[in-house]
Amino acid sequence: MQKILEIEDVTVSFDGFKALNDLNFNLDVGELRVLIGPNGAGKTTFLDVITGKTKPTKGRVLFKGRNLRSLSEHQIARLGIGRKFQTPRVYLNLTPRENLELTSNRKKNVWSTLVGKPKNAERNSVAGLLETIGLSSRADIPAGLLSHGEKQRLEIGMLVAQSPDLLLVDEPVAGLTDEETENIGDLLLALAESHSILVIEHDMEFVRQIARKVTVLHQGSVLCEGNIDQVQNDPKVIEVYLGQPMDDSDTAHSLELEASGSEL
């Protein structure tokens, strides 16, 4: 199967501290992958490397077979990688409609932004998108007045509006209610029909809802990969999360309990 994202031996070090350490990772076209790992495992740095915010100290990142090293963030975004941040980041002084219009704009150079008028098709797709994320009634008030959950939804909407081939989603359900969480899960599953998606999440119930394949990151490299049950029963994973070597099957059970709470 064709790979959309290949990460080969990537190391990122900040003053000697290795946030990523010889990391290898692949993502197939059309795959939905969940990335978990304890705090400080390097998850966000991992996204930084893909989106060009941080350049790898060593190794290379290939997107659709193309090396991303020499490209800056906006060029990578134009290639078709969209990113949602850990805390929702939307333009607070613009309305949700304007937020979506800005990101859905296809031609992003200065000149077309200056003279281009939004096309009808674009306007309609923005309206449809507002419907999908449930913000139609809120479309024309400043986004700063939206609640946290609404901002989360708006940012996912912006991500979709950008129509990237690969979506990087950092903790999409942090701070949301159970119902909202499920909605987001459904939304991501629907998106997965036509996009490749990489999700970082702590909420194990949510991971269970959407995940087909899970990758566990620890100290900057991949600890193990597999479906959710394999991962949860993996002795290495249990050790990393619970901080003790495991010798009986009870521990696996306790991880299960722990995990079905919310935060790991």
Place this chain on the structure above:
Amino acid sequence: MLIGLFDGLFNGISIGAVLLIAALGLAIVFGLMGVINLAHGELMMLGAYTTFVVQNAFRQFGEPFFEIYIFFALIAAFFVTAGVGLILERGVIRYLYGRPLETLLATWGVSLILQQFVRSVNWVLVIGLAVFCVLFFGGLWILNHRQNRAFHKWAIAALLPLSLGIAIAVGRFLADTYQLAVTRPWFGAQNVDVSAPTWLRGGLPLGNFQLPYARLFIIALTIVCVAGLYYFLQRSPWGLRIRAVTQNRSMSSCLGIPTQKVDALTFALGSGLAGVAGCAISYLGSVGPNTGQNYIVDTFMVVVVGGVGKLVGTIVAALAIGTVNYLVGSGTLAILFTPIQPLADFFTFFATTSMAKVMVFALIIAFLQVRPGGIFPQKGRTVDA
């Protein structure tokens, strides 16, 4: 030739030392609060004027005491400017955290006020100001301790013109009664001169040129300040708190560090250092209301080039900028390059104090192309998150 270069280096370093001592305060405040204090130069100017006042006071005591006034002047300058800094932080800047650009504008306003204050300060102004403060802030205090808040806003609105009017009336009355004795400005718009004690005049002869004692003194003072600051930040409990807040403000606050006190203390410390710097520069030339402006931009450049959060960066940047400034401005480089005519012409063009600034600025812009974050940039994913 070699002597010339050595002379240039020495002078450059001594200019760098002045920049460094001026930039130290600015750098720790910028590192901690992300705030550039445009009134920093005026705080230096206040320090210089304090030195002038202390000098005049000691002159009356006669010879043996006059020789050591400089140490009292340093202490006085430190505390006067630290006090002004504290008022500034408590009164204005703490309301502007998280809005660094507004802070720039507000501190610029303060610098204008301080400049004009030094020009026109006299007894009438001081007494009027005191009367106003007592009435207005006393009134506010009483208002805030009353239960009935119904007319609060209106009361403040009435209080302001009332106390202002009384203060002006008192001032007028004093001016009419005592005439020139109270209306004569203390310093005036003219520059004043601070004379160094005898042991700071002259210089250390070295070969066929001499190292002026005043400059040696400033270099020594800078070393003492840097060492003291380093010791304070690395070894004292408050230093630890300052470093903690610099790293992560909200976490420190959660851990029970009184961040507001830390801010106030740091700002006062930074301002106090400006006062010490002002004391130092009063020996390099006459002191006027605009003295601060001459140093301030170079000082800012030191902070930009040095980067945030590391004292070493500030030190290296100050010395580098000072040295380059002097080497270019004094024409030392132009002489050095005499054999290569085009280069010599090029450096001759820049061989005045003001043109050297042009060149240094160009170099700084060029430097920022290579290292936008300064000499020692911060790393990690927290940067501009």
Place this chain on the structure above:
Amino acid sequence: MDAVSRIGARGKRQAFWIEAAIVGAIALFLIIVMPVVLSNFRLNLLGRFLSLAIVALGIDLIWGYTGLLSLGHGIFFALGGYAISMHIKLEDADGGLPDFMSLYGGTELPWFWEPFYSFPFATFAVVTIPALLAGVLGYLVFRNRIKGVYFSILTQAATIVFFNFFNGQQKLFNGTNGLTNFQTLLGASVNTQSTQFVFYSLTIILLVGAYALCRWLTSGRFGRLLMAIRDDESRVRFSGYNPTEFKVLVFAVSGALAGIAGAMYTLQSGSVSPRLMDVAFSIEMVIWVAIGGRGTLVGAILGALLVNYARSFLSEQFAEIWLFFQGALFLIVVTVLPDGIVGWLKSQGIQSLRGRKQAFTYPSLEEDPEIQQERQELETKSSE
């Protein structure tokens, strides 16, 4: 949906014509009525202040909308002034050297003065030299993602540098005294009343043009992108835009406006000198915008006029307290009136119109059918 948007479009067009009519009426009023009412001296003062309003618009564009505080617009302002003055000096010299050059022992015209013989080139330079300088400086700074306070103090340093440069070059620019004593422009004497009236009218026309340009830049998608850059630059980057390009363009436009303003100011004040590149003057420009209300174009113009009238009044009456007053102005505007006069009026107006602003934070209130209906009513009202 379509019907609603069509109504919205018609409303927009209507609003556009109303605004254009108001602007035109004010401009005509200024051109026709003011010369009758005001003495020549006062009219000249008004003309100068109106040209300062043009630079205020430029600063609003870069600071109010894009969030970049430039403390160096004095450079661009002065460069515009120098460009037009150099042409006048050459015309006055009538083929010879400008008067000051021979004074300092200059024997031939520096090469970069040559093109200023031509009036079209000089007017072209008024716009392009500041724009180019702003573009280059902006590119070098923005491309390294230097922003915020760093950008501000770099522009301030640039101001000092240019001040020093122009101040130190007696032979090239007459140093501290600058260029003054203008005689003729395009054959007409500069100092007659009728020429001055032409300058005054031209200033108003240019101000209207600048207003229209800024209005166009800030109202469409481009304007929203500027605000997006102000709110969250790196988000803009991850959405696929390159903020550097936009910032460079806006800074250049803003510099060009400052250049035009400087040229008009110089023509009406009769001199240009390095004092226009004084650090204090550049920061003062920012405070005009802050007082009027940044992020609102009308605010920038109003602020420039208000502060400058206050200045001329106060420094005529009590020269001493002007600095105190100005310092207090800086403090007041950032602590008490952060949105400026126009911003304050707006927010007060909106609050009295709909006191339900807080309701959005409470989802339970929001689902209240009554409130939903109220909003719908308001929306249809505002779109009509």
